[in-house]
Amino acid sequence: MKLDGLTHIAFDADDTLWGHEHIFVDAKARCLELLEPFMTPGMDLEQELYRFERENLKIFGYGVKGFVLSMIETALEISHQQISGADIQRIIDLGKEMLLHPIDLLPYVREAVMTLEDHFSIMVITKGDLFDQENKLARSGLADRFPVVEIVSEKNEATYRDILQRHAIDPAKFLMIGNSLRSDVLPVLAAGGRALHLPHEYTWHHERVEETEHTGYLQPDSMEEAVKMIMEARS
Numbered sequence: 615m616k617l618d619g620l621t622h623i624a625f626d627a628d629d630t631l632w633g634h635e636h637i638f639v640d641a642k643a644r645c646l647e648l649l650e651p652f653m654t655p656g657m658d659l660e661q662e663l664y665r666f667e668r669e670n671l672k673i674f675g676y677g678v679k680g681f682v683l684s685m686i687e688t689a690l691e692i693s694h695q696q697i698s699g700a701d702i703q704r705i706i707d708l709g710k711e712m713l714l715h716p717i718d719l720l721p722y723v724r725e726a727v728m729t730l731e732d733h734f735s736i737m738v739i740t741k742g743d744l745f746d747q748e749n750k751l752a753r754s755g756l757a758d759r760f761p762v763v764e765i766v767s768e769k770n771e772a773t774y775r776d777i778l779q780r781h782a783i784d785p786a787k788f789l790m791i792g793n794s795l796r797s798d799v800l801p802v803l804a805a806g807g808r809a810l811h812l813p814h815e816y817t818w819h820h821e822r823v824e825e826t827e828h829t830g831y832l833q834p835d836s837m838e839e840a841v842k843m844i845m846e847a848r849s
C-alpha cells in the first residue's frame with residue numbers, strides 16, 4: 615500500500631491519540647480485588663466480566679457507563695446477590711474515576727497533528743459514549759485542531775462509507791490511523807480507503823481479530839514513523 619495522493623487523514627481517539635485501555639485494565643484489577651472473597655477456585659473474572667460486557671454492548675453501546683453496569687452485574691452474579699451496597703458504591707466510584715481520568719496524549723501525537731494539519735484535512739473518528747468522547751477531546755487540548763469529529767456507535771464498513779459520503783471524501787484519498795485492526799483498519803480497507811495500524815500496548819478482547827494476512831495496510835512502529843511515511847509519500 616502506498617500513501618501518495620491523500621487529501622484526508624482521520625485519527626482514531628482512544629489508544630491512538632491518548633491512552634485509554636489501561637484505565638479499563640486498572641479498573642478491572644481493582645474490581646477483581648473487591649470481588650476476591652466471592653470467587654471460587656479456577657474462576658476467571660475477566661471472562662465472567664467480558665460475558666456481560668459483550669451482551670450489554672447491544673444495549674448500552676461502548677463506553678465507561680456500560681462497563682460500570684457490566685461490573686455491577688458481574689459482582690451481583692458471582693456473589694449470588696450477596697455483595698453489599700457499599701461495594702456496589704465502590705464500583706460506581708471506580709467508574710466516576712475512570713470518566714475523570716486525566717487525558718495523557720500518547721508520544722508524538724501533538725507533533726503529528728501539527729504537522730499533518732498543514733497538508734491534509736484532518737479529522738477524528740471515534741466510537742463510544744458521545745458525552746464522554748466529547749469531554750475527553752475537550753480535555754485533550756486538541757479539540758480546536760480537528761474541524762471534523764465523528765463520534766459513532768460502531769465503526770464498520772457502512773459507518774466509514776457514510777462518513778466519507780457525507781463529507782464528500784474520495785475513499786481512495788482517505789487514510790485512517792488507529793490502534794484497532796477490527797475498528798480502524800479492516801472496515802476502512804473494505805470501504806476503499808487506506809489505513810495505518812498503530813498497535814497499542816493493550817487491546818480489549820472485543821477489538822482483537824485473528825492475525826490477518828491482509829497486506830493492504832501499513833504498520834509503522836510509532837506515530838513518529840507514521841508521520842514520516844506520510845510526509846515522504848508527498849515529496
Ligand SMILES: [Mg+2]
Nearest residue numbers: 626628629793
Ligand atoms: Mg482505539
